[in-house]
Amino acid sequence: MRFISYLANPVRFLRFSRFATPISGGLALGLIGIGLILALFISPPGQEHGEAVRILYVHVPAAWCALAAYSGIAIASLVSFVWRHNLADSVARSLALPGAAFTFLTLATGSLWGRPAWGTWWQWDGRMTSVLILLFIYIAYIAIWNIVSDRRLAARLAAILGMVGWLNIPIIKFSVNWWNSLHQPATVSDIGAPGVSAELGWPWAVMALGYTALLVWFTLRGTEAELVELKRNRAASSKPAKVTLEDISS
Amino acid sequence: MVLKILRRDIIRAARSGGSWAYGLVFMAIFLSLSAIALDGEMSKLRQLGVPLIWLALSFAALMSVERVFSEDLRDGTTGQLWLSGVSFMTQATAGLLSFSVVYILPLALTAPLWSLLFDLPAVHVTGLVLALICALPGLAAYTAFAGALTGARGKGGFLAIFISAPLLVPILIMGVIATNNYPQDGIAALEYRALIGLSLLALALSIPASAAALSVNTDR
Numbered sequence: 001m002r003f004i005s006y007l008a009n010p011v012r013f014l015r016f017s018r019f020a021t022p023i024s025g026g027l028a029l030g031l032i033g034i035g036l037i038l039a040l041f042i043s044p045p046g047q048e049h050g051e052a053v054r055i056l057y058v059h060v061p062a063a064w065c066a067l068a069a070y071s072g073i074a075i076a077s078l079v080s081f082v083w084r085h086n087l088a089d090s091v092a093r094s095l096a097l098p099g100a101a102f103t104f105l106t107l108a109t110g111s112l113w114g115r116p117a118w119g120t121w122w123q124w125d126g127r128m129t130s131v132l133i134l135l136f137i138y139i140a141y142i143a144i145w146n147i148v149s150d151r152r153l154a155a156r157l158a159a160i161l162g163m164v165g166w167l168n169i170p171i172i173k174f175s176v177n178w179w180n181s182l183h184q185p186a187t188v189s190d191i192g193a194p195g196v197s198a199e200l201g202w203p204w205a206v207m208a209l210g211y212t213a214l215l216v217w218f219t220l221r222g223t224e225a226e227l228v229e230l231k232r233n234r235a236a237s238s239k240p241a242k243v244t245l246e247d248i249s250s
Numbered sequence: 251m252v253l254k255i256l257r258r259d260i261i262r263a264a265r266s267g268g269s270w271a272y273g274l275v276f277m278a279i280f281l282s283l284s285a286i287a288l289d290g291e292m293s294k295l296r297q298l299g300v301p302l303i304w305l306a307l308s309f310a311a312l313m314s315v316e317r318v319f320s321e322d323l324r325d326g327t328t329g330q331l332w333l334s335g336v337s338f339m340t341q342a343t344a345g346l347l348s349f350s351v352v353y354i355l356p357l358a359l360t361a362p363l364w365s366l367l368f369d370l371p372a373v374h375v376t377g378l379v380l381a382l383i384c385a386l387p388g389l390a391a392y393t394a395f396a397g398a399l400t401g402a403r404g405k406g407g408f409l410a411i412f413i414s415a416p417l418l419v420p421i422l423i424m425g426v427i428a429t430n431n432y433p434q435d436g437i438a439a440l441e442y443r444a445l446i447g448l449s450l451l452a453l454a455l456s457i458p459a460s461a462a463a464l465s466v467n468t469d470r
Contacts, residue, residue: 133416140409140415144409153469156466160459168416172419172420174420175419176419176420
């Protein structure tokens, strides 16, 4: 809590982000690089699905980041709504676009995986449907920021939507699973279910950490950009007066 | 106070020259076009009737979203009521109630009429009406929440749909399953209880969230 209120001051935040941004960027680059080498060259092809299994090294970390980003938005929204924390708005806003991009990546790579694994690009199964709905929630969240022109108002409204959306995600997931279990027998062979072997698990862990670092980098850069824009807007609206009363009387 | 606001809204709707019926007209057009697009083939229509009526009703509710709070926000009534001691929570509850009565209830009550277009069996129609009544508070709550968030902004239409569509998914899913299961399980079908649960959850979430959105939109 003390750390959160410490960062409420933009100057302190910039001091923190000056070293945190390059560190997270470098970590993302390094870890994703190592992860890709591990995933593409070192880890063995899947027993059942051959080389196609490598898609999952991109897919699973993207899904993790998509969910993490939305949870981040919900927490930042709560902090912004309760404590009127200025920077929490910027953090929530900066998380939205990368979060939506990760969600889209999850769907796209899931679809690419679905073709060889299940023989179809799209299946209305519980997971895919709920991720698709998560993408719609992201779009609504981004839309509210874009449509409401007053930044302060947009921030408060987006925070309310962020929190309500987050509370609804488990309900949506539950209902989609219910629907799915009624309409379709389980077609998903869950490769992670019985526990993942170390040679498959390592690239995953490295990629997941790399993706998380990338998400942090996006968020910090986004927040820095927001701060610059806010500063520019403030400077434009309150220029110092050039004419004083003394000037007029003389 | 809630009843006073409800009464005012009903009177206003009655004097508005039929604007409360736009949702019904939309439903009629949507369902007729669907039937035409499906080639008017009764075997197909019978199968798709229930989901199409649910979809039409959800869309009609979304179309009326601008009428929930926007008029009061635009002419300053919301702020005035707040100044005279009516909390945003009361206003959100009253707005939701009048939205349900004026705009959503007619949509649900006319479902048997629409089911004629699809030649649905009588038992399905009963199931449909019961499911709609169970789902009505939830449907109204999420739409009203979207209305409170978009507020007085004219271009709120799309935004309101973006906001409430994902929230309506569970209600749509359970509503269609409940209706389809009614002939076998009757009102005891688990999905009816799930629908009531979803509606109660929606009310518990939407009323405070709408009140917060009203307070933000009036700058309090």
